[in-house]
Amino acid sequence: MTTGQDDPLRKLIDCIFVSHQDEAMDCESCGCQLECFAEKVSAGANLHDLWPDVEAHLACCPDCAEEFQALLCILRAERSGQLDTSAGR
Amino acid sequence: MTDRTNEQWLVDLTGSPEAQSPALEDLRERLQRGIFYYLSRERSDLTHLPAVELTRMAEDLAQDATLRVMDNLGSFRGDSRFTTWATKIAVRVAISDLRRARYKDFSLENMTAEGDLLPASAASITGSPEPGPEATTERADVMLKIQRALDEDLTERQRQALVAMALQGVPLEILAERMGTNRNALYKLIHDARRKLRAHLESEGLSTHYMLNLFEDR
Numbered sequence: 001m002t003t004g005q006d007d008p009l010r011k012l013i014d015c016i017f018v019s020h021q022d023e024a025m026d027c028e029s030c031g032c033q034l035e036c037f038a039e040k041v042s043a044g045a046n047l048h049d050l051w052p053d054v055e056a057h058l059a060c061c062p063d064c065a066e067e068f069q070a071l072l073c074i075l076r077a078e079r080s081g082q083l084d085t086s087a088g089r
Numbered sequence: 090m091t092d093r094t095n096e097q098w099l100v101d102l103t104g105s106p107e108a109q110s111p112a113l114e115d116l117r118e119r120l121q122r123g124i125f126y127y128l129s130r131e132r133s134d135l136t137h138l139p140a141v142e143l144t145r146m147a148e149d150l151a152q153d154a155t156l157r158v159m160d161n162l163g164s165f166r167g168d169s170r171f172t173t174w175a176t177k178i179a180v181r182v183a184i185s186d187l188r189r190a191r192y193k194d195f196s197l198e199n200m201t202a203e204g205d206l207l208p209a210s211a212a213s214i215t216g217s218p219e220p221g222p223e224a225t226t227e228r229a230d231v232m233l234k235i236q237r238a239l240d241e242d243l244t245e246r247q248r249q250a251l252v253a254m255a256l257q258g259v260p261l262e263i264l265a266e267r268m269g270t271n272r273n274a275l276y277k278l279i280h281d282a283r284r285k286l287r288a289h290l291e292s293e294g295l296s297t298h299y300m301l302n303l304f305e306d307r
Contacts, residue, residue: 009232009235010301011255011256013300014255014297015251015254015283016255016283016290017287017296017297026273026276026277027261027272028273033168034177035174035176035177036169038173038177039170039173060280060283061276062258062261063260063262063272066260067177067184069131070180070184071173071177071180073126073127074123074176075173075176077123077126077130078123083122083123
């Protein structure tokens with residue numbers, strides 16, 4: 001059975017019910033610390049254990065989530081030496 | 090490429106031309122490699138582009154990002170490595186550029202011109218088995234409640250923003266520009282809309298579990 005992740009109604013239901021507490025983080029607070037979170041996660045820290053409020057925000061905010069994942073992938077590539085062989089120079 | 094401490098990066102980037110010039114070149118090159126890696130490995134929407142085009146994009150974006158880093162040096166707090174902070178800025182420059190290119194023709198007017206916010210395709214979850222008559226009626230009832238909640242509980246701006254983000258996948262950054270606000274304010278507007286809708290639907294006995302079962306299991 002499919003979960004229909006791309007279905008419009010499923011997206012709307014997820015959007016309505018994936019909601020966090022009022023006091024939780026907004027984009028501004030998340031954005032100004034994004035490098036700290038990404039650096040620690042790339043070194044093996046668990047976002048869910050250390051910063052559940054950040055994890056909750058990323059689940060609700062596709063823009064911040066996209067930027068976090070992009071930064072994380074670059075940091076991981078850097079740690080594994082893959083950036084040194086990147087052709088982008 | 091020289092490996093610098095945070096302090097050395099700041100000293101060199103703000104120092105004499107003899108120190109600044111190689112530091113700027115090291116920073117730009119580092120950002121370019123990171124951006125190229127992201128464009129070439131993580132962006133499925135760019136796989137059709139040849140490496141030479143991706144390299145050109147990475148060069149341009151790294152140039153812009155380096156200037157942005159220099160403009161914002163004063164806001165680096167030292168909570169991470171300097172290069173991680175600079176890469177965050179580069180990621181934003183690159184993703185913003187890609188978002189703007191992708192949604193350059195998007196307008197709120199076109200989005201809401203059709204009337205009902207929930208499209209006809211929302212009547213079932215794509216790929217699910219065909220529902221029986223009883224389930225079809227139940228789904229139609231739920232659809233009606235969702236549409237009513239959208240119409241009654243949300244302001245026009247909340248409705249526009251929520252539908253554009255949730256149904257059309259429009260980035261908040263693009264929406265905020267079109268709506269004449271900023272991303273943070275828009276996030277809060279949508280967050281408030283979500284809470285209102287959730288409260289409304291739960292008061293009618295519609296939980297996430299119930300709705301997903303309704304649209305998937307029959």
